[in-house]
Amino acid sequence: MVRPRWQGLQATATDRFWRRWDKALALIAAANLAWVVFDVTYVPLRSFWLQRTLYPLPTVGLGIPLPLLPDITPIYDPVKGIEPHRDTKAYIHHFKELEKVAQKQGIHSPAARQLRLEMVVRNSQLIDENPFVGSGNAGTLEKLKNRLRARAGRDSPKQAAAHLLGDSYLSSNNWEQELAFWKRSILPLAATNYWRGINENGLPIDHSWRIDTPFQILFLIDILLRTWRLKRRYPGIRWRDALLRRWIDLPLLLPFWRLIRIVPVTERLSTAQLIQLEPLRTVVSRAVVAVLALELFEVLTVRILDAMQQLIRSPQLPQRIRNLRSHQSLNDSGERELAELLRLWLPLLLTQVGPGMRPQLVALFGHALQRSLNDVMVPAPLRDLAPLQKAETEFSRQLAGSMVDALLGVSRSAGDRLGKRDLEMEDLSIEVLDRFWDELARTLEQGPVLDRSQELVTAFLEELKRASLRQLRAQGGINELIIELDGLNFSAEEPLPTDPA
Numbered sequence: 001m002v003r004p005r006w007q008g009l010q011a012t013a014t015d016r017f018w019r020r021w022d023k024a025l026a027l028i029a030a031a032n033l034a035w036v037v038f039d040v041t042y043v044p045l046r047s048f049w050l051q052r053t054l055y056p057l058p059t060v061g062l063g064i065p066l067p068l069l070p071d072i073t074p075i076y077d078p079v080k081g082i083e084p085h086r087d088t089k090a091y092i093h094h095f096k097e098l099e100k101v102a103q104k105q106g107i108h109s110p111a112a113r114q115l116r117l118e119m120v121v122r123n124s125q126l127i128d129e130n131p132f133v134g135s136g137n138a139g140t141l142e143k144l145k146n147r148l149r150a151r152a153g154r155d156s157p158k159q160a161a162a163h164l165l166g167d168s169y170l171s172s173n174n175w176e177q178e179l180a181f182w183k184r185s186i187l188p189l190a191a192t193n194y195w196r197g198i199n200e201n202g203l204p205i206d207h208s209w210r211i212d213t214p215f216q217i218l219f220l221i222d223i224l225l226r227t228w229r230l231k232r233r234y235p236g237i238r239w240r241d242a243l244l245r246r247w248i249d250l251p252l253l254l255p256f257w258r259l260i261r262i263v264p265v266t267e268r269l270s271t272a273q274l275i276q277l278e279p280l281r282t283v284v285s286r287a288v289v290a291v292l293a294l295e296l297f298e299v300l301t302v303r304i305l306d307a308m309q310q311l312i313r314s315p316q317l318p319q320r321i322r323n324l325r326s327h328q329s330l331n332d333s334g335e336r337e338l339a340e341l342l343r344l345w346l347p348l349l350l351t352q353v354g355p356g357m358r359p360q361l362v363a364l365f366g367h368a369l370q371r372s373l374n375d376v377m378v379p380a381p382l383r384d385l386a387p388l389q390k391a392e393t394e395f396s397r398q399l400a401g402s403m404v405d406a407l408l409g410v411s412r413s414a415g416d417r418l419g420k421r422d423l424e425m426e427d428l429s430i431e432v433l434d435r436f437w438d439e440l441a442r443t444l445e446q447g448p449v450l451d452r453s454q455e456l457v458t459a460f461l462e463e464l465k466r467a468s469l470r471q472l473r474a475q476g477g478i479n480e481l482i483i484e485l486d487g488l489n490f491s492a493e494e495p496l497p498t499d500p501a
Contacts (some may be wrong), residue, residue, distance in 0.1 A: 005190040018229065019272075025222050026268040029252065033265045036258045039208050043080060047137070049073055081197045081205025086191040087131040091122050095187060099179060107175045108144060108167065116165040123148075123161040127198045132193050144189045152179060219252040298469060305465040312457045318441035319452065350415030355408050365400035366393075 050053070050073050053063040077083070098115040106109055124481055145157035147443045152160035152169075164178065197205040223246050230242045248267055251260045269275045314320070444450040 020345055023272045026272040029265045051188050079207050082194045085131050085195045087194045088190040091126055091190050092187055094122055098428055118166055120162045124158045127157055140189050140192055147185045156245040179466045216253055220259050223249050292293050301468050305461050308498050309458050309461050312454050318445045321437055321441040350411040354411050361404045362401050365403055369396040369400055
């Protein structure tokens with residue numbers, strides 16, 4: 001039973017299952033892509049995840065704290081093989097010891113004074129050794145030194161640290177305020193430094209493959225399932241070809257260049273109808289096609305005209321003309337194609353097409369005869385007389401009808417004769433045509449006409465080539481072409497009528 005056009009296909013339980021499966025895999029692929037972006041950018045953005053402070057203008061130093069973001073560095077640092085640097089870790093630990101001692105015994109106690117002196121020494125070692133270079137954060141040490149200089153008003157960062165931790169300075173300034181300065185401006189910079197191990201291949205340690213492997217296994221299973229579904233739908237397709245149909249999913253299985261997974265993820269989301277990319281695809285494809293069309297048309301124009309020039313310049317041109325003879329243009333069955341084509345079309349034009357145009361031909365010939373009679377035989381003072389014009393029109397119509405009937409009668413009789421196969425006439429016609437090509441080729445070989453004709457035709461084609469390219473470039477660029485296409489597509493005065501169902 002034929003399904004009516006207005007009744008849509010009912011989705012089976014299997015179809016609904018695979019549809020939900022595709023949507024679930026598309027969402028999983030999108031989540032994997034989001035994690036890949038996070039993983040790739042984690043090391044460069046580790047300072048942000050550690051401090052959770054956004055600096056829209058780094059040169060100004062104005063930060064926007066984001067306390068709602070969790071501190072994920074203790075969890076994800078081991079994944080990237082990151083450990084706190086021992087020098088900066090000892091620097092921070094020593095200052096925290098100073099903070100504890102100052103809180104219990106006071107900042108001016110002997111123990112606190114000893115820790116302050118050691119802190120000055122550690123600060124000098126930090127500046128001299130610059131452990132930030134290993135993590136690629138050499139600019140962090142410059143920030144630390146600039147903040148020490150600005151706070152102490154000294155040119156040397158070492159002297160600035162000694163001044164800020166000295167007895168005279170702390171006697172005239174509140175330790176709580178100085179403690180807030182160190183904890184807010186100095187220690188977070190030191191905490192951003194880290195040490196990253198190296199594996200046996202000389203590359204930084206990275207265990208993110210352990211997270212990515214389950215995703216890749218799932219993607220591989222899905223690719224095999226899609227191949228099986230395609231093979232089941234089209235049994236004639238080979239397994240290799242069915243697998244190659246999913247070439248776009250290859251980046252999902254690659255452990256490198258992982259950011260290009262955006263291509264298969266976008267394709268999956270679009271196929272699962274979770275996102276709409278048709279407008280964007282239309283705009284991009286239109287621009288690409290417009291560029292390729294212009295370039296391709298220019299190349300084809302140049303190539304065709306170059307081939308014609310080479311053909312004209314060839315000294316074998318007379319021989320090519322001889323090759324147009326009938327025995328050179330036989331098909332596989334030995335039939336003369338040109339002669340057979342003329343035998344089919346000439347009777348059709350003379351016996352059917354021509355007689356069908358009789359009213360139009362009578363009107364055309366009648367009007368032409370009336371104009372001729374009016375200009376030649378009728379004096380100018382008598383041309384405006386109505387009876388004379390009527391008689392002239394009737395005479396012209398009758399005369400034109402007689403002429404057209406005579407011509408159509410001749411054409412019908414000629415068409416009837418041509419419609420009947422006459423082998424002798426065909427042979428004579430072919431001999432005349434072959435003789436024409438032979439004589440033309442012989443004449444070109446004997447006289448100076450060939451060289452001059454080749455020069456003229458070649459020059460004409462060269463000028464045609466240049467004029468065509470100038471015309472193409474004068475029509476505007478790609479933007480003008482796209483604007484014209486948009487105008488044709490979206491500025492129609494009224495929609496085209498559709499045939500009723």
